[in-house]
Each structure stands twice: as structure tokens, then as C-alpha cells.
Amino acid sequence: MITDKAIDQLLASYDDKAALSEAFTIPAPWYVDARIAELEQQSVFSKTWQVLGRVDQVEKPGQFLTATVAGEPLVAVRGNDGMLRAFYNVCRHHAAAVVTEPCGQASILHCPYHGWNYGLDGSLKGMPEFDGVKNFERKDNGLVPVRVDTWEMLVFVNLDPHSSSLQEFLGGLVKRAAPLDLTNLHYFATQTYNIHCNWKVFVDNYLDGGYHVPHLHKGLNSVLDYKQYTIENEDRYCLQSSPMVSGDEDAATSTTRRGDRAWYFWQYPNFMFNCYEGYMDTNLVIPVDVDHCRVIFDFYFGDTSEAARSYNEQSVAVGNRVQDEDLGICEAVQRGLKSRAYQAGRLSVRREAGEQLFHRLLAVDFRAGIGKTAAAAD
Ligand code: FES
Ligand SMILES: [Fe+2]
Numbered sequence: 001m002i003t004d005k006a007i008d009q010l011l012a013s014y015d016d017k018a019a020l021s022e023a024f025t026i027p028a029p030w031y032v033d034a035r036i037a038e039l040e041q042q043s044v045f046s047k048t049w050q051v052l053g054r055v056d057q058v059e060k061p062g063q064f065l066t067a068t069v070a071g072e073p074l075v076a077v078r079g080n081d082g083m084l085r086a087f088y089n090v091c092r093h094h095a096a097a098v099v100t101e102p103c104g105q106a107s108i109l110h111c112p113y114h115g116w117n118y119g120l121d122g123s124l125k126g127m128p129e130f131d132g133v134k135n136f137e138r139k140d141n142g143l144v145p146v147r148v149d150t151w152e153m154l155v156f157v158n159l160d161p162h163s164s165s166l167q168e169f170l171g172g173l174v175k176r177a178a179p180l181d182l183t184n185l186h187y188f189a190t191q192t193y194n195i196h197c198n199w200k201v202f203v204d205n206y207l208d209g210g211y212h213v214p215h216l217h218k219g220l221n222s223v224l225d226y227k228q229y230t231i232e233n234e235d236r237y238c239l240q241s242s243p244m245v246s247g248d249e250d251a252a253t254s255t256t257r258r259g260d261r262a263w264y265f266w267q268y269p270n271f272m273f274n275c276y277e278g279y280m281d282t283n284l285v286i287p288v289d290v291d292h293c294r295v296i297f298d299f300y301f302g303d304t305s306e307a308a309r310s311y312n313e314q315s316v317a318v319g320n321r322v323q324d325e326d327l328g329i330c331e332a333v334q335r336g337l338k339s340r341a342y343q344a345g346r347l348s349v350r351r352e353a354g355e356q357l358f359h360r361l362l363a364v365d366f367r368a369g370i371g372k373t374a375a376a377a378d
Contacts, residue, residue, distance in 0.1 A: 043369025171235030209351030222247030278302035
């Protein structure tokens with residue numbers, strides 16, 4: 001879809017005040033217009049707490065992990081004093097990435113380009129062949145810090161130095177997820193999906209209140225009491241939950257998806273975690289460009305002993321199959337969103353309240369982002 005509408009007109013074409021029974025989805029151009037993707041990086045991904053990695057990756061002094069948030073290369077590192085810090089992973093000399101591995105352990109952060117060294121606290125320790133340089137203060141040339149905090153087994157960062165705390169951002173989610181005792185679960189494996197769709201298409205698919213489950217996920221559907229599926233919206237999170245039944249459709253699903261209830265949490269904008277008894281997978285949805293996203297699944301289990309390995313592998317395989325079912329539909333939706341036949345869609349009152357929450361939160365952040373851009377230009 002080629003649109004020459006001004007961006008403020010594009011934003012005005014969504015009514016976030018409409019009741020669910022009257023509401024439309026966000027309009028198609030929001031999923032396909034590169035200007036919206038750019039606005040998102042500034043007003044959503046640079047302003048919200050974003051998952052960077054796992055606490056178990058940075059437990060010991062010198063352990064680090066790197067990732068990109070809103071296009072910014074970042075590194076989190078545990079200091080010798082036990083404190084977890086995060087920095088832009090950008091050398092103060094000529095901007096090379098200082099840490100080049102996804103995770104690891106080091107006693108010093110050593111830039112591979114010209115050999116500048118930084119301490120685990122980000123301070124600049126040494127620069128080869130830099131004698132005679134005037135008006136240069138080593139203490140002013142440490143790595144630039146980024147806010148970092150943890151919740152349960154996750155490391156979060158926020159590029160906005162003025163944003164609220166992680167606890168405030170997560171809001172009621174913290175209390176709602178507490179009974180699940182997530183810290184009893186241990187990391188087992190990661191699976192990454194590269195999908196040819198806008199990141200919001202993947203999130204929408206997640207937040208449709210199980211609407212697609214009977215049609216797309218026959219195996220999963222057989223263990224859920226679909227009619228009793230509940231949807232709770234609060235703050236910046238949506239909890240979808242369903243009682244479980246013993247399914248006979250698919251043996252692998254019924255053996256690996258157990259317990260009284262399934263719990264599907266989404267935290268605005270791009271993070272989900274899904275729990276069954278002794279099981280969790282987390283999903284981090286990362287926009288690559290307007291047409292592509294990458295979704296990182298981390299699988300956790302109560303028992304990660306060698307004896308449980310084949311069961312856990314079977315469980316991951318069930319997760320993979322569900323994702324493959326979602327992936328094809330997400331890519332079809334992205335193609336449809338570009339069609340001249342489609343502008344926006346309506347929402348099921350019974351099922352799609354979570355999607356509306358997502359769209360409303362986006363609209364608020366976009367308007368705030370545009371307001372700032374306009375104010376800066378005045
Ligand atoms: S860019 Fe890092 S030492 Fe030159
Ligand atoms: Fe699905």
C-alpha cells in the first residue's frame with residue numbers, strides 16, 4: 001500500500017476511545033508504513049522497559065550479555081561489586097562495538113578496534129598510544145550507561161532516563177504472576193523465528209483471546225476448555241487464561257501441556273510468557289523492519305535434569321509446532337494488510353479485548369511521540 005497521507009492524519013484515523021463493541025483495529029498503514037515503524041522505535045521501543053536477556057546469563061562478576069533495543073547496541077555486565085549495569089555497547093573512541101559476543105565472561109571490556117579498555121563498571125581504564133592528546137579526561141569517556149533492572153529471571157533495560165521504574169511499568173502484572181512462582185523454573189533452550197510480518201501482526205495474533213485456537217491449533221485446542229477462556233486487561237498487560245482438560249487429540253500435547261490452567265501473559269509492547277504446570281516459554285517480539293520481525297522463544301522447565309531432557313525436548317517440539325501454525329497465518333495477514341481491499345477490521349467483543357488494549361496503548365504512545373517531535377521543531 002502506498003500512502004501519501006501525513007503521519008498525523010494516519011494517527012487520527014484510529015479512534016482509541018471507541019468502546020470494544022464499536023471499535024476497529026488500528027488501520028492497515030500502521031503495519032506497512034515505514035514512517036510508523038520509525039515512530040515506533042522512538043516512541044515505543046525507546047520509552048518502554050525492554051527485555052534484554054536472562055538473569056542467569058549475568059549472575060557472576062564479569063558475565064555479560066549483548067542485545068539490540070530500538071536499533072541501539074547494548075551490553076549488560078555484572079560488576080566485581082555484584083552490581084548489574086548496562087551500557088551502550090559503543091566505544092567512546094571511534095564507535096566500534098566493544099563487546100562482540102552475545103554473552104560470556106570477561107575481567108575487562110576490551111575494544112577490538114584500537115584496544116581501549118573499560119572496567120566492568122564502564123569506566124575507561126586505558127587507551128594505547130594516547131599520550132599528548134589535550135583536553136581529554138579519561139573519567140568523562142566511560143561507556144554511556146543505560147537503565148537496567150530485573151524482574152523474576154529477566155533483565156530489562158530502558159533507553160529513556162526519565163521513564164518510570166520497572167516495577168511501575170509492570171504494574172499489576174507483578175502481583176498477578178506472583179502465584180506462578182516463576183523462579184522455580186530453569187532455562188532450557190532458545191528457539192528463534194524470523195517472520196515476514198510486522199511485529200504487531202504477531203502480537204495481535206497472540207492477543208485474540210484464543211479466537212484462532214480451534215481453527216489453527218487443533219492439538220493445543222484439545223487440552224483447553226475453550227468456552228471458559230478468560231481475558232483480563234489491566235495497566236499494560238493482558239492475561240488470557242483457560243482451564244485445562246485432558247485431551248486425546250494429540251498425545252505429545254497432552255503429555256507436555258499439563259496442570260489446572262494455562263496462563264498466557266502479555267506485557268506491552270512486545271513481551272509474552274506462557275505457563276503450564278512446570279513449564280514456561282517467553283516470547284520477545286523484535287521488529288526488524290516494517291515487514292519483518294524476529295521472535296525469540298526461551299523455554300523453561302521445573303526439572304532440567306538429564307533425566308528430564310527427552311521430555312523437555314518433546315515439549316519444545318510441541319511449542320515449535322504451534323509456532324509453525326501461527327507463522328504461516330501471520331505472513332498471510334501481512335500480505336492482506338497491503339491489499340487495497342483492506343483498511344481496518346472489527347473486533348470480537350467476546351475474544352479480542354486484549355488486542356484493543358494493545359492498539360490503545362500504541363495510539364497513546366504514538367501521539368506523545370508526535371507531540372514531542374512537533375514541539376522540538378517549533
Ligand atoms: S573504536 Fe574502540 S578503541 Fe577505537
Ligand atoms: Fe497461535
